Amino acid sequence: MNTTTTVSNADFLATVAEKSDGAALRGDYSKADAHYVVSQDWAAYTEEEHAMWRRLYQRQMALLPGRACDEFIDALQAMNAADGIPEFEKASQQLFAATGWTIVAVPGLIPELTFFEHLANRRFPVTVWLRTPEEFNYIVEPDVFHDFFGHVPMLFNPVFADFIQLYGKGGLKAMQLGGLDQLARLYWYTVEFGLINTPQGLRIYGAGILSSGGEVEYCLTPGTSSRHIHLEIERCLNTLYKIDSYQETYFVIDSFQELFDGTAPDFTPYYDKLKSVSPLSANTLLPHEVELLPAQ
Numbered sequence: 001m002n003t004t005t006t007v008s009n010a011d012f013l014a015t016v017a018e019k020s021d022g023a024a025l026r027g028d029y030s031k032a033d034a035h036y037v038v039s040q041d042w043a044a045y046t047e048e049e050h051a052m053w054r055r056l057y058q059r060q061m062a063l064l065p066g067r068a069c070d071e072f073i074d075a076l077q078a079m080n081a082a083d084g085i086p087e088f089e090k091a092s093q094q095l096f097a098a099t100g101w102t103i104v105a106v107p108g109l110i111p112e113l114t115f116f117e118h119l120a121n122r123r124f125p126v127t128v129w130l131r132t133p134e135e136f137n138y139i140v141e142p143d144v145f146h147d148f149f150g151h152v153p154m155l156f157n158p159v160f161a162d163f164i165q166l167y168g169k170g171g172l173k174a175m176q177l178g179g180l181d182q183l184a185r186l187y188w189y190t191v192e193f194g195l196i197n198t199p200q201g202l203r204i205y206g207a208g209i210l211s212s213g214g215e216v217e218y219c220l221t222p223g224t225s226s227r228h229i230h231l232e233i234e235r236c237l238n239t240l241y242k243i244d245s246y247q248e249t250y251f252v253i254d255s256f257q258e259l260f261d262g263t264a265p266d267f268t269p270y271y272d273k274l275k276s277v278s279p280l281s282a283n284t285l286l287p288h289e290v291e292l293l294p295a296q
């Protein structure tokens with residue numbers, strides 16, 4: 001590791017520690033290269049860890065049929081990831097053949113610039129470590145189950161895969177334009193907590209829900225206090241989100257092409273406009289907005 005990387009590592013870790021009230025990051029960053037990439041070291045996972053992966057996988061698969069979108073279910077089943085923590089190298093070959101994306105192993109959260117650079121080059125960073133048994137139901141930092149189970153299957157969809165690359169390029173631009181807070185909300189409400197409208201009803205494509213034990217059912221339950229509204233890009237960019245509870249708003253798309261098309265334009269006018277506008281709270285419902293999952 002060169003000196004520049006060491007300094008930027010230290011800066012990054014200090015920044016994250018500050019943001020999370022002094023709590024240290026979980027991962028081992030000492031072996032990370034300049035792009036925060038590490039070796040997965042698959043042989044080092046214990047049998048207990050593989051067993052917990054299987055329990056997490058089985059819990060989700062008891063919930064997801066009829067709730068997750070077909071694109072997710074089909075890709076997940078083709079990946080054969082039910083038996084234990086997957087080998088990234090093998091999954092990466094499969095993914096590359098499908099959409100030209102690869103998986104890179106990372107120690108945990110990584111700096112925004114590095115994250116966007118990976119996405120812009122069709123590399124998806126996946127954390128190597130698995131949560132502890134005490135964290136079976138809830139984990140603060142993303143682990144291998146969230147990153148791999150939640151995110152990787154969607155990258156097999158060509159349009160979604162192109163959208164994520166576009167998002168990475170947009171992230172690099174947003175860093176120059178002061179639009180990171182706004183752009184992060186789009187990621188949150190789509191890649192992490194997005195719903196899609198299908199002829200069979202609303203379905204989940206967001207990784208934060210797909211890898212969660214409780215929100216899978218909650219987000220599709222009519223009559224809760226949460227909103228389910230059609231995605232408008234500018235509205236989403238200006239909406240705050242909750243990180244410590246189920247979402248108060250779910251943004252719904254009609255197709256992944258819609259998501260790609262909405263993200264393709266230059267966001268500079270949005271950022272310029274939103275700089276002088278107060279963000280909306282997470283539970284806002286604007287007068288023209290229609291609840292797409294009405295109470296029955």
Ligand SMILES: [Fe+2]
Pocket residue numbers: 142146147150151192207208
């Ligand atoms: Fe995620």
